[in-house]
Amino acid sequence: MIDPLQVPPVDPSERLTRFLLSKRQIRQDGTIRPEAFIPKPYLELSVTRHRDASETEIWEIGNAVANAQQKILHGRRRPFIERPWADGGSFLRCFLSWFCTKWAE
Amino acid sequence: MNSFVFPPGVSETGRFIDKVSALNRRFLRQTAFAIHSRLLDELGEAWEECKHANWDGYGALPVTRDALRNAYCFLEALPFDFPAPTIAGNPNGFFALEWYRNPRRVISVNVTPDCLLHYAALRGANREYGTEAFYGDIPQAIFDAIRRVYS
Numbered sequence: 001m002i003d004p005l006q007v008p009p010v011d012p013s014e015r016l017t018r019f020l021l022s023k024r025q026i027r028q029d030g031t032i033r034p035e036a037f038i039p040k041p042y043l044e045l046s047v048t049r050h051r052d053a054s055e056t057e058i059w060e061i062g063n064a065v066a067n068a069q070q071k072i073l074h075g076r077r078r079p080f081i082e083r084p085w086a087d088g089g090s091f092l093r094c095f096l097s098w099f100c101t102k103w104a105e
Numbered sequence: 106m107n108s109f110v111f112p113p114g115v116s117e118t119g120r121f122i123d124k125v126s127a128l129n130r131r132f133l134r135q136t137a138f139a140i141h142s143r144l145l146d147e148l149g150e151a152w153e154e155c156k157h158a159n160w161d162g163y164g165a166l167p168v169t170r171d172a173l174r175n176a177y178c179f180l181e182a183l184p185f186d187f188p189a190p191t192i193a194g195n196p197n198g199f200f201a202l203e204w205y206r207n208p209r210r211v212i213s214v215n216v217t218p219d220c221l222l223h224y225a226a227l228r229g230a231n232r233e234y235g236t237e238a239f240y241g242d243i244p245q246a247i248f249d250a251i252r253r254v255y256s
Contacts, residue, residue: 022161024194027205040166065162
């Protein structure tokens with residue numbers, strides 16, 4: 001557990017997770033829709049840092065979060081942490097680039 | 106902005122023609138194209154899921170009735186032979202309609218409560234995105250962008 005008073009900065013290679021509590025964010029082929037990563041309404045996105053946690057512990061955290069909100073955990077996905085408008089051709093980058101630019105105006 | 110989808114005709118005759126056209130279009134869809142009722146069912150289910158704040162567990166804004174109405178009008182305005190989108194909520198309180206062929210050919214159109222359509226598309230290495238006002242007809246730019254995803 002990270003000391004809340006001394007949160008270290010996120011390392012570019014650090015593993016992060018975004019929990020998916022809406023089944024509509026997952027396509028039929030198992031890929032994730034970009035809406036799952038929209039940093040509403042600011043340019044910040046809540047994620048869970050793996051740090052030293054095991055896969056099982058990460059799933060437990062997700063289930064605990066979902067249970068506390070009386071929702072169902074449908075999955076989790078590792079978001080990219082570089083700037084979404086950096087080079088790259090994925091739809092997620094394209095989409096987030098557009099939205100982040102929009103909200104930054 | 107006043108959120109209202111204006112009919113194209115303003116005279117009494119114009120409104121009558123719009124009304125009849127809309128009724129005929131709806132009848133055609135409901136009878137010959139079952140896909141339409143499935144789409145509207147999906148829209149209703151998506152709204153049920155997203156109409157309360159924090160529906161994504163990360164503080165998402167609720168999708169409002171205005172966004173629902175505009176998404177409904179958008180779906181109604183789609184041509185008969187058009188591929189059907191999948192529908193989800195956007196954390197900003199929008200509806201996100203997505204036409205997805207594969208990870209490299211996809212377009213998402215976000216319908217806002219204030220009659221705006223934000224869209225982003227990827228076709229191979231090509232990207233396009235923008236915002237169009239929605240007055241009841243599918244804007245040409247979005248229409249063409251969807252077609253290009255399937256071309």
